Amino acid sequence: MRVGEDITVLASFGMPYRIKPLSFTWSGRTIEIKEVTYTWKTKEGQRDVHHFSVTDGNTLYELTFDAASLLWQIESLEA
Amino acid sequence: MSSIIMCIDMDAFFASVEQQANPKLRGKPIAVIGSGSRTVITTRSYEARTYGVKTGMNIYEAKKLCPNLILVVGDNEKYAHTCNELSVIYNKYTPDIEIYSIDEAFLDITTTQHLFGGPEAIGFAIKKEVKDQFGINCTVGIAPNILMAKLASDIAKPDGLRWIKPEDTEPLLKDLPVKDLWGIGSATAEKLELLGIRTCAELGKAPASILRNKFGIVGETLKRMGQGFCDRPLIVKEEDPKSIGHSMTLPKDISDREALKAELLKLSSMVCSRARKHGFVGKKITLTVRYSDFETFTKQATLQVHSNCTHEIYHNASDILDSIRLIDKVRLIGVSLSDLMLENEVQLDLFNGDAKRKSMLKAVDSLNDKFGDSTVTWASYLKATESPSVISPAWKPSGVRNTNIKN
Numbered sequence: 001m002r003v004g005e006d007i008t009v010l011a012s013f014g015m016p017y018r019i020k021p022l023s024f025t026w027s028g029r030t031i032e033i034k035e036v037t038y039t040w041k042t043k044e045g046q047r048d049v050h051h052f053s054v055t056d057g058n059t060l061y062e063l064t065f066d067a068a069s070l071l072w073q074i075e076s077l078e079a
Numbered sequence: 080m081s082s083i084i085m086c087i088d089m090d091a092f093f094a095s096v097e098q099q100a101n102p103k104l105r106g107k108p109i110a111v112i113g114s115g116s117r118t119v120i121t122t123r124s125y126e127a128r129t130y131g132v133k134t135g136m137n138i139y140e141a142k143k144l145c146p147n148l149i150l151v152v153g154d155n156e157k158y159a160h161t162c163n164e165l166s167v168i169y170n171k172y173t174p175d176i177e178i179y180s181i182d183e184a185f186l187d188i189t190t191t192q193h194l195f196g197g198p199e200a201i202g203f204a205i206k207k208e209v210k211d212q213f214g215i216n217c218t219v220g221i222a223p224n225i226l227m228a229k230l231a232s233d234i235a236k237p238d239g240l241r242w243i244k245p246e247d248t249e250p251l252l253k254d255l256p257v258k259d260l261w262g263i264g265s266a267t268a269e270k271l272e273l274l275g276i277r278t279c280a281e282l283g284k285a286p287a288s289i290l291r292n293k294f295g296i297v298g299e300t301l302k303r304m305g306q307g308f309c310d311r312p313l314i315v316k317e318e319d320p321k322s323i324g325h326s327m328t329l330p331k332d333i334s335d336r337e338a339l340k341a342e343l344l345k346l347s348s349m350v351c352s353r354a355r356k357h358g359f360v361g362k363k364i365t366l367t368v369r370y371s372d373f374e375t376f377t378k379q380a381t382l383q384v385h386s387n388c389t390h391e392i393y394h395n396a397s398d399i400l401d402s403i404r405l406i407d408k409v410r411l412i413g414v415s416l417s418d419l420m421l422e423n424e425v426q427l428d429l430f431n432g433d434a435k436r437k438s439m440l441k442a443v444d445s446l447n448d449k450f451g452d453s454t455v456t457w458a459s460y461l462k463a464t465e466s467p468s469v470i471s472p473a474w475k476p477s478g479v480r481n482t483n484i485k486n
Contacts, residue, residue, distance in 0.1 A: 038100035
């Protein structure tokens with residue numbers, strides 16, 4: 001399901017994951033991330049957008065981090 | 080000193096990436112497909128292979144073999160990113176790398192292997208890094224040339240490592256069917272069988288004159304392949320392209336010329352934008368048309384001067400289309416630009432009549448580079464259908480084959 005909403009994310013920046021989202025708050029609910037299952041990067045023109053496939057153990061979410069605007073979004077979810 | 084070549088082949092690449100990205104797909108039979116309505120299986124997981132599901136099958140055939148098959152629409156951006164990052168890993172061990180396809184690479188580690196503890200140590204280190212970083216498996220083949228390295232990886236699949244040393248070549252090839260060699264397809268294998276040649280050893284011992292008579296100049300190459308030799312060097316630096324082209328299978332067969340022209344404009348725009356990005360201009364335009372019954376033909380036109388201007392390529396491709404009497408609905412349409420040369424080597428136009436148009440295209444390219452593809456584009460382009468989302472096997476992380484990937 002496509003979502004496309006801004007979210008607040010608690011993340012660590014550094015090695016070995018470079019950027020690792022740990023939890024995010026969406027619609028007033030905080031979701032703990034159990035596993036970052038895949039990461040990839042795309043370009044929107046000259047902007048780098050980092051994608052994270054993450055799961056809380058039940059639902060799979062795709063989160064994005066726009067390195068230019070520093071905004072996190074929840075792109076989609078799959079229960 | 081004998082060369083040491085490593086072949087690294089991702090195991091069921093697209094399917095493995097999807098299984099890693101979605102834990103619910105792990106251990107299950109899955110097939111990666113394109114997003115178009117007429118898609119086929121592009122990759123299948125090892126679980127799906129046990130049911131006989133094959134690449135290129137249509138969904139109906141695949142589901143018949145494996146009713147539980149889970150279909151996943153491929154995510155080209157994920158695969159392209161992974162391929163880019165894999166080349167970063169390979170670069171730690173040698174600068175001599177040929178990215179052969181999105182999921183295969185050859186590394187020449189002849190002069191660097193001693194720095195890392197030898198070929199097997201490099202192979203295991205790469206396998207570990209790939210697993211740690213992406214959670215997927217790859218197979219490593221090591222041998223004195225790319226032919227044998229590819230064979231080694233084919234033998235060791237999945238998740239294996241095999242080193243074929245020069246002294247191992249002869250016993251290995253003795254009973255190996257010729258069709259197991261990279262580059263010998265079923266048509267060549269059938270022709271060889273008519274000559275009584277079934278194994279690599281038989282191919283290696285066959286008189287060169289007979290092979291030459293049957294296959295022409297390739298005959299000698301085939302004989303050497305049967306002996307485990309391969310003279311093809313690694314293509315570390317991408318050669319200048321002979322042509323730049325794009326084609327697309329339409330969502331449904333059409334015969335309406337205006338609709339076909341909308342597709343032509345889109346394809347011409349993609350071709351020209353890529354040509355301009357890499358500084359090439361071309362003189363020959365080829366239109367490819369495939370009818371519903373898969374009959375395919377091409378027709379060419381030659382420009383007076385080399386060009387990479389979208390409107391010029393589009394109008395010429397459009398004229399070619401107008402000159403064709405379509406005998407059936409069209410399934411696929413393609414445009415390519417060939418007879419290429421570097422733009423800065425073209426003789427300057429004395430009257431500079433196209434200067435305004437070129438400046439406009441330059442401005443459009445620079446806006447699209449900055450803000451993303453199709454930020455500024457032709458209005459008629461909007462009539463065209465969405466591009467198919469199957470990544471080309473020829474996609475490369477850099478150079479002219481680095482086409483824009485969008486899902």
